[in-house]
Amino acid sequence: MTTADAAIPSTTFKTLGKQDVRVLGLAALGGALEFYDFIVFVYLSSIVEQLFFPEDMPVWLRTLQTFGIFAIGYLIRPLGGGIMAHFGDLIGRKALFMVSILLMAIPTLLIGMLPTYASWGIAAPLLLLLLRVCQGVAFAGEGPGATTFVAEHVPRQHIGLAGGALACGFMVGLLLGVSVSYACRHFFSEASQLSFAWRLPFLLGGVLGFVALWVRRQLHETPVFEQMRARRAQSSALPIGIVLKDHRRTALTLMLAAFVQSCLFISVVLLTPVLLPRIAGVSEIGMLKVSIMVVVMTALGCLIGGCLSDRFTEPKTWVAFCALGGGCFALLQLLTIKGVLLETQWLFWGLYGASGFLLALTGIVSAMAAKMFPAEVRFSGVSFSTNSAYALSGGITPLLLTTGIHYSPWAIMVYVLLLAGVGSVLGVALMGGRMPRYL
Template identity: 45%
Template sequence: MDTVTTRHLNRQDYKTLSLAALGGALEFYDFIIFVFFAAVIGELFFPADMPEWLRQVQTFAIFAAGYLARPLGGIIMAHFGDKAGRKKMFSLSILLMALPTLAMGALPDYDSIGLAAPLLMLLMRMLQGAAIGGEVPGAWVFVAEHVPEKRTGFACGTLTAGLTAGILLGSLVATVLNTTLSPEAIRAYGWRIPFFLGGLFGLLAMYLRRWLHETPVFRQMQQRKALSGALPLHTIFARHKRSIVLSMLLTWLLSACIVVVILMAPTLMQKQHGIPAALSLQANSVATVMLLAGCIIAGWIVDRAGAARTLMAGCLLLALCSWNFFHQLDGSPALLFIWYGLAGLSVGVVGVVPLVMVRAFPAAVRFTGLSFSYNVAYAIFGGLTPVCVTLMLRYTPMAAAWYVVALALAGMLAGVWLWRDSRQASARLDVSLHSS
């Protein structure tokens, strides 16, 4: 048995995983903090006489621009990650996030520089999107190529939990500022504080990443001169179409479940069921913490049970828990925390997704294949999911539940696909062994 692939995580593995998760959490915080202060940003960066609905639309259009910029930034950074090295792009992505975040906190408002204010905010937001497009796939590839093969699931699940922790950190910072500062102070200077914090912490994380090493997999490819000679993007389209489809399907599961259960649910609870904002946000914090735990648990299980079984069982649990949560929203507040916590835990099945995508592509084009599939699918499904759920609400109050159940079914089908592929691979191996 290969002791390299079966050994336990050592001190260097934990150091790599910790620094990757810390940097990823801070980058996700930088990317998401805009939405928590969208209202005040809209007031400051657009004309005062603009209709409120138009101001909201334009403010959230700036937020959405970050998602649209993800594929381009991710593909470019992945190309050089497959050609020049994982570590260089891993460090560059956090720098490209930290500097625009600092700049956003220092931007003059509309009263100071007019139309240039929202245009500069839009530019900074697009740079953020390009950075996050390289960070998330790069982090998964970087960590997966460092740890032993039999511990890849736990490492990817833990890293996904770290990325999600950035959302929780943004929520906590916004809550603290809004409870300690008056609305006037928030409008005057308070909204800038989280951007300055995010930028400074990002620079610190970049400094800490100096101590990381290039992945053993990439170093071996360099030594064997096995780096992709062709354009990596062309290679994945020519030879790995099935892997692209599978990865995009699983990214839909990952992105949309988090959007619906974690990001949209508090608003749905308040508007449809009359649940107080404070109570819904407290329950949301519980669900987010449970999501972090769920990602780590799913990663631990997948190393032992395999991706196919974990995905099928996890998606069944996701369907049951999410349906029960949305169905029980009119119940008692005590049950709200329990059911929302279980729903958040079940969404943790998304911790399996990065492992499947990392293994779907060969090392020479792994960064490009994962980055293209993940970022394009995230831009499409992350943006369209709120629109689809909102339109479905016109026909049924359980629209969010039906949407998540449909995703869970798609995830189970992906699990069947993986199970069938593993059976076929085992059969081919048996044939080759018998023939030899």
């Protein structure tokens, strides 16, 4: 621990007070609305691919290119996150917290107004790609910024709870995205969806983004950063330079943990509802219903996983969730593809819900991330590590699984089991006090 960081307490409270709860609530609400903007794209992907690519293009190629546009939002994150985090460590957490949500709201609103391929030709998907880049830059600052912000506000013995609450807020945004997508499919005919209804979730997202901006005006700068500023403890060196020089091993460790967490989340929560109908005969509208339940279970898993990490440490909780969650998902895929679960709905819902709950590792990663770097480079360290991991996972996973199921229906199961195994090994390696702690 650096001298500067040792002199700066994480909080003056020993238990969660009203101010802590307020900060957690406002941060989680803002994160929920921003995550909705970022993620609603994937649930409308089957409509987007029909509107933004030529009709005579093979379906698998349209799907691949649509998920490629989705992936660019992840691939841009290291660059966008590096810029946002640099200023977050130098000028303050709150300022960047506000900027990130504005950069998300405007592109989301514009996506809802975009002309389609039939009107503008190749310019339509190119503009869609550009707006996804803007969304990726915005969300690159949101995740690390929120993690740093809440961790520096709450008592250190409740950082896991704070990370879990924040992750739960993101899942609420995801739940909103699933619910709005389901409503769009349920209340509008296919012709209406392709004509105008697909725009409504994006327009709603843009409006909600500005609501989130107003909500966050009520937040105050973190006590840790205020004390750093008063002591002029910010380093004159580039924060990312300090991370790469003095905290390289820590950054790589967190990067691997975030990579596993993100790949599992994308595979189990985001892509399985989209891809399972193509490999197991499950209806698309039926999977949207199931998705709502899975997102609720994932939200609970994030919150409870974060709380358990406060009690049992992050590595132990991480290993338990990885091992049990991987097993549940493998059984789900095995029985579904064999046709067993299609006749036993309660078992399908139960196994999928348990998989979402146990593979909800986001809260645990947030708690680990906040503790692993000193205050003066915390934003940059968390941003560099997690955004690099999310770029890889978001770029690799959709393309890999979309291509993989073209050759084998077992692709998703094998991928998830491999990730759960790697995650378990990593958790075991982090046991015994090997994880650096600055909070």
